[in-house]
Amino acid sequence: MALGVTASTGAADGAPLTVAVIGTGARGCELIRALSTIDNVRIVAVCDTYGLHRERGWQYAGPLAKAVGDPQRLFDETKPQAVVVATPPVTHAELCLAALERGCAVFCEKTLGANRAEAVRIAEAVTKHQAVFQVGLQRRANAIYRQAAAMVQTGMLGRITAIKCQWNRHHDWRRPVPVARNHPDFPELDRQLNWKLYLATSQGLLGELGSHQLDVANWVLGTPPKNVIGVGGIDYWNDGREVFDNVSLIYDYVVTPPPARRGTTLPPGVTADPYTVRVTYSSLQNNAYEGASELILGTHGTLLLTDKKGWLYREPVPEEIAWSPRADQQAAIVASGKTLKLSNDPWAHRGTPFEIDASGDDTRDALVSFLDHVRQHDPHTLCPVNDGVLNTTTVDIGNQAMTVGTRIAWPV
Numbered sequence: 209m210a211l212g213v214t215a216s217t218g219a220a221d222g223a224p225l226t227v228a229v230i231g232t233g234a235r236g237c238e239l240i241r242a243l244s245t246i247d248n249v250r251i252v253a254v255c256d257t258y259g260l261h262r263e264r265g266w267q268y269a270g271p272l273a274k275a276v277g278d279p280q281r282l283f284d285e286t287k288p289q290a291v292v293v294a295t296p297p298v299t300h301a302e303l304c305l306a307a308l309e310r311g312c313a314v315f316c317e318k319t320l321g322a323n324r325a326e327a328v329r330i331a332e333a334v335t336k337h338q339a340v341f342q343v344g345l346q347r348r349a350n351a352i353y354r355q356a357a358a359m360v361q362t363g364m365l366g367r368i369t370a371i372k373c374q375w376n377r378h379h380d381w382r383r384p385v386p387v388a389r390n391h392p393d394f395p396e397l398d399r400q401l402n403w404k405l406y407l408a409t410s411q412g413l414l415g416e417l418g419s420h421q422l423d424v425a426n427w428v429l430g431t432p433p434k435n436v437i438g439v440g441g442i443d444y445w446n447d448g449r450e451v452f453d454n455v456s457l458i459y460d461y462v463v464t465p466p467p468a469r470r471g472t473t474l475p476p477g478v479t480a481d482p483y484t485v486r487v488t489y490s491s492l493q494n495n496a497y498e499g500a501s502e503l504i505l506g507t508h509g510t511l512l513l514t515d516k517k518g519w520l521y522r523e524p525v526p527e528e529i530a531w532s533p534r535a536d537q538q539a540a541i542v543a544s545g546k547t548l549k550l551s552n553d554p555w556a557h558r559g560t561p562f563e564i565d566a567s568g569d570d571t572r573d574a575l576v577s578f579l580d581h582v583r584q585h586d587p588h589t590l591c592p593v594n595d596g597v598l599n600t601t602t603v604d605i606g607n608q609a610m611t612v613g614t615r616i617a618w619p620v
């Protein structure tokens with residue numbers, strides 16, 4: 209069983225795994241480039257409805273791949289074993305269902321469909337076809353986040369009381385459209401290329417950026433949120449877009465302490481009852497200060513996480529805190545040459561953090577792990593479909609809260 213991120217090995221019968229990529233825009237091309245560096249994989253086809261992107265994807269995939277504009281042709285003519293879906297989320301349900309119907313394993317970019325209902329449909333199809341499925345939430349393949357999840361789950365940080373995430377950029381998110389504004393094709397091409405800016409095709413900042421970070425919260429806390437409040441607006445880029453360029457939300461999670469930790473001594477006034485963790489999320493598009501990071505605050509320590517480095521700050525707790533052997537085991541994960549610099553003496557004094565380092569490529573590692581699972585018919589991928597449903601729902605309720613301006617509860 210491939211449990212973590214492991215090195216990709218040969219297929220059971222030694223033959224290369226045949227993979228097709230649908231959607232060869234920005235993300236699809238990154239995925240194709242990563243796939244082309246993985247042993248024993250053959251990219252048999254790339255597909256995109258937009259000719260310029262299709263051509264670019266095909267150049268990365270190489271001349272042996274077929275380039276088609278219609279997903280139906282891709283399935284019928286190349287019969288791939290695995291399909292990578294990197295199209296806008298509103299197309300994910302249709303494409304995933306088509307791939308699953310044909311017996312393909314699927315790697316689908318986040319978010320899983322346009323909304324919770326579509327994510328659930330995909331999950332039902334995965335169950336029906338007993339397919340190997342992985343959602344492209346690639347912090348799951350990043351050794352820093354894997355380490356952080358183990359540290360939280362083994363109780364090293366004490367009780368988690370809050371998580372703060374932000375993703376700030378100084379960019380309008382617009383892509384150039386290759387015809388003039390007054391050209392009759394402009395509106396359609398703009399909607400096609402700038403789908404992230406329009407409500408019919410986009411879950412906005414929360415879907416495109418927040419999904420990765422809210423996945424970290426769901427993952428490390430081991431539960432989805434109970435409810436959310438939020439506000440947002442088009443505060444700066446008033447350029448015809450429909451999605452907010454400035455969002456702030458607070459999610460409430462209710463965490464039940466694991467049995468093993470219920471007996472531990474708690475300070476007066478602190479009970480072993482289920483407790484609330486508040487997760488704040490914000491994203492801004494006109495100031496890049498702080499960039500993208502997550503802060504996990506526990507009663508014993510704080511983790512500051514980015515995709516390249518993590519920092520651990522100690523809280524002034526009286527008792528000795530040991531490096532958990534289970535968290536240590538996780539640290540031994542070797543992801544395509546990536547190892548963590550860990551020490552058995554991790555608790556630096558506050559203000560001089562212990563650093564967790566990783567070099568590597570999350571995108572490639574996520575695919576390596578997916579392909580290993582496909583070869584072994586192992587459904588326990590790094591991010592299984594049900595986690596994608598939870599993630600999409602988390603995004604969904606956040607957007608609802610900002611739209612209606614009231615607290616929205618997790619759907620029952």
Ligand SMILES: NC(=O)c1ccc[n+]([C@@H]2O[C@H](COP(=O)([O-])OP(=O)(O)OC[C@H]3O[C@@H](n4cnc5c(N)ncnc54)[C@H](O)[C@@H]3O)[C@@H](O)[C@H]2O)c1
Pocket residue numbers: 230231232233234235236255256257258261277279294295296297299317318319344345346400401415416
């Ligand atoms: N994991 C990450 O870090 C990451 C980063 C960026 C985007 N994404 C995700 O990847 C997906 C694609 O985002 P992007 O930024 O590459 O968008 P993009 O617009 O650059 O690319 C999407 C491509 O899909 C094509 N397409 C649309 N409908 C299609 C269909 N029915 N069949 C075939 N092709 C179709 C478009 O023509 C376009 O070329 C989204 O789900 C997005 O959220 C993930």
